[in-house]
Amino acid sequence: MSKTKTVADTRTLVRTIDGVMFDPAEWYWDIPTPLGHVTFNFKYLPGAGASLRQKVKDAFAVLLRANAPERLRRLLVRLRAFLKFLSAEHPDREIDVLTAVDLENYGASLSMRHQYFLRQVKWILVSWAKTGVGGLSHDLLLFLPVMESRSHEVGAAVRTMDPETGPLTDIEYESVVAALRDAFASGKLSLPDYALMVLAIALGPRPSQLALLKVKDLSISQRDDGSKVYILQVTRLKQGKNIRPRTLFKARELSTAAGGLLEQQIAVVTNWSERNGIDLAEAPMFPSITRSLPKRCIMPSGLEGHQGTKAVSTKIARVLRDLRVFSVRTGAEMVLFQTRIRRTLGSRAAAEGLPATVIADLMDHSWVDSSLVYIESRPEMIERIDKALALKMAPLAHAFSGTLRYRPYLDGAGGxxxxxxESLDSLEAIGKCGKLDFCGLAAPLACYTCSYFNPWLDDNHETLLDRLLTEREELLAMCDARMASVNDRTILAVADVVNRCREAALKGAE
Structure with a gap:
């Protein structure tokens, strides 16, 4: 009598959706993908008997032929949690088949907040059933099509303007941008990391989209006036079931500054590509330089040297953390990561009155519904700032980074x-610039947020603070609130100087 062979009985290799071959007979799979390595460990399935363990592995071997490994990996984690629940409920049970009662009990154990876990378990069980591998009871197969489940709540951090996970306010956003510029200008931030962060903030992409960028994705042309036009082709993700990276692209026009940075970055990549024998056009825009090329080859389809999603995400979080930017809302260092930067892009667009269709295009959403959370909330990111509030918020904002000095006997002393x-009667000196070089920024407003500025310990700064607050109120009455808030960070920097001058005066009077 012949014995039917299963997937696990053979040593035939299986090809994933990305064309990567793996041995389904193994209990641990390491699958290279465009987004990084994805691992599956079938040895750890709590409470599962040998028969069910084999069926789970066989089902996933079939599903990997036509489904994204990243998604299946997440669903295996959820399936493992389901089995862990069953094992805890009945420690002596060896699970060889899953039943409808098992699924109902699991759903009843979940809080309202985590009901969407049940939806994920349902998806993997339905997919499992379609493979025909077995391991699911008849009553469960009848129950799955009619089972109700909830979707994951989307947009809570945006709606509530959560201070740790939600969008940044305008002042917080400007503080982050200013800190990045200062870090690059002072040499604390390398060109590759600065270029990466500029793209992360300007376009709000997912870390995986940044990881998959190639040099050939940037095109440079010239207008009739000789100025350059920079167009970056960004790979689209989450555009439908199992559509793989670098198959769909969205063209994004970059500012001259951002495009120029990428031109400089390509010069860095040119040296890297020559050393590693890779054609420059196919080279990653942000190559991995921490390990040798063979160890960083994500998959054999032209992504040699690319960083994985986790590596890029970690780098962005590390750069933002090292900036040590404080929040005026919490008084503590901001918790920063790329998802917050991305949410800020959507919220700022909504605050400017852009429609959901435009926000969807900016965020690269497949459906306009995904962008409605920004329209629905339209958070009021423009706070009404009066003098008392400005003086109170100033120490928290850390907007002033210069050094106060006593006014010299002669204002013109030193080089x-x-x-x-400008006062009502004449120009009043308020400090010195320690840069000793040309600066194209508009003094004195730009000076207060510059680390080279040395304001003097006197009361002229309060005159400027009063003037800025008056102008802000006038702009609020006449035009868009976003226009009125353009100098908010400068207001806090001037207010900080006023506070310090007052403290110095009090100490001198003691």
Whole structure:
């Protein structure tokens, strides 16, 4: 009598959706994908008997032929949690088949917040059933099509403007951008990391989209006036079931500054590609330089040297953490990561009054519904700032980064450039610039957030603070609130200087 062979009985290799071959007979799979390595460990399935363990592995071997490994890996984690629940409920049970009662009990154990876990378990069980491998009872197969489940709540962090996971306020956003510029100008941030962060903030992409960028994705052309046009082709993700990376692209026009940074980054990549024998056009825009090329080859389809999604995500979080930017809302260092930056892009677009269709295009959403959370909330990110509030918020904002000095006996003493403000009668000197070089920024407003500025310990700064607050109120009455808030971070920096001058005056009077 012939014995039917199963997938696990053979040593035939199986090809994933990305064309990667693996041995389904093994109990541990390491699958290279465009987004990084995805691992499956079938040795750890709590409570599962040998028969069910084999069926789970066989089902996943079939599903990997036509489904994204990243998604299946997440669903295996959820299936493992389901089995762990059953094992805890009945420690002596060896699970050889899953039943409808098992699924109902699992659903009843979940809190309202985590009911979407049941939806994920349902998806994997339905997919499992379609493979015909077995391991699911007849009553469960009848129950799955009619079982109700809830979707994951989307947009809670955006709706509530959560101070740790939600979008940044305008002041917080400007503080992050200013800190990045200062870090790059001072040499604390390398060109590759700065270029990566500029793209992360300007376009709000997912880390995986940044990881998959190639040099050939940037095109440079010239207008009639000689200025350059930079167009970056960004791979689209989550555009439908099992559509793989670098098959669909969205063209994004970059600013001259961002495009120029990528041109400089390509010069860095040119040296890397020559050393590793890779054609420059096919080279990653942000190659991995921490390990040798063979160890960083994600998959054999032209992605040699690319960083994985986790590596890029970790790098972005590390750079943002090292900036040590404080929040005026919490008074503590901000918790920063790319998802917050991405949410900020959507929220800022909504605050400017852009429709959901435009926000969906900016966020690269497949469905406009995904962008409605920003329209529905339209968070009021423009706080009304008066003098008392500005003086109170100033120490938390850390907007002023210069050094206060006593006014010299003669204002013109020394070779430093004197900074003035315009009073009703004349120009009043308020400090010196320690840069000793040309600066194209508008003094004195730009000076207060510059680390080279040395304001003097006197009361002229309060005059400027009053003027800025008055102008803000006038703009709020006449035009869009976003226009009125353009100097908010400068207001907090001036207020910080005013506070310090007052403290110095009090100490001097003691």
């Amino acid at each position: 430093e450039k004197t900074i003035h403000i």
